[in-house]
Amino acid sequence: MKATVLVRPKDGILDPQGEAVQGSLRKLGFAVSQVRVGRVIDLELEAEGPNHARMQLERMCSELLANPLIESVQFRIEDA
Amino acid sequence: MARPVVAVVVFPGSNDDRDAAWALGALGAEPVLLWHDEHELPPGTGAIVLPGGFSYGDYLRCGAMAKLAPAMSAVRQFASLGGPVLGICNGFQILCEAKLLPGALRPNRQLEFVCRDVAVRVERADTPFTSRCEVGQELVIPIKHGEGAWYVDEGRFMQLGARGQIVLRYAGGDDVNGSLGAVAGVVNETGNVLGLMPHPEHAVDPLLGSADGGLLLAAVVDAAAEHAFALSRR
Structure with missing residues (x-):
């Protein structure tokens, strides 16, 4: 069975990497x-x-896979 | 009296293990390097140091893999019996990931690797790690890390402050890495596990700019001797 786990910085948690990427995109x-x-x-x-x-x-x-203090997770399971 | 044994755990990617062992040896300990795959501590271990470095290449999150190493089960058991455990830099990250210490270490606010001397203020002198310091004393110790911004949620932060678990802070309003409350080091609730981002093992000789780190490590050596003695009488 295949699965995909998405790990994101929690809302409200500072994400300096995201800010730097945003600056570059701008x-x-x-x-x-x-x-x-x-x-x-x-x-x-x-x-x-x-x-x-x-x-x-x-x-x-x-x-x-995630640190619940700072990250949120979602996962998707592919049946096939 | 025999030198107290201090185990320095070596993970793949640890790189300050020998410096830590050297410094501890210079301060009167019998340092023993312990490979992460070992299940048991060296006989007579009186304290444990988790050194700095990049265990498992910092894959996934700093310290996330290292917490699962067999040696960490021994560290956990040692800590639960009141044994002094010091985590330096990556060691601090590992202790947080292992939930032996509160919080998590996030990438530095400025996204840069910081490598310089900092002044840290001692907030408590009644821990096994700061017993040779005074409250309010400022120690000059180098830091070198990319992920040292310590974080906990607000409720927990207030609780830790009230319980006196914040032992070291960056002094003089120096925002080193975006760490919450300028926290540089925290202890667990029972006070026998300390994690800190600065590297005391790199500040044990005035020739290298400061010997202030020696105060923290010498205290660990004292605590190791006491703990080993207490264990031998059980």
């Missing part, structure tokens, strides 16, 4: 008012179904 002439830079993790896992995959992903996020 230099290129784009009217960009905000940029936040996160992380994409694509993975393939063994699971007995979407629910089992979801449970595993939740644990992966809380134990390693």
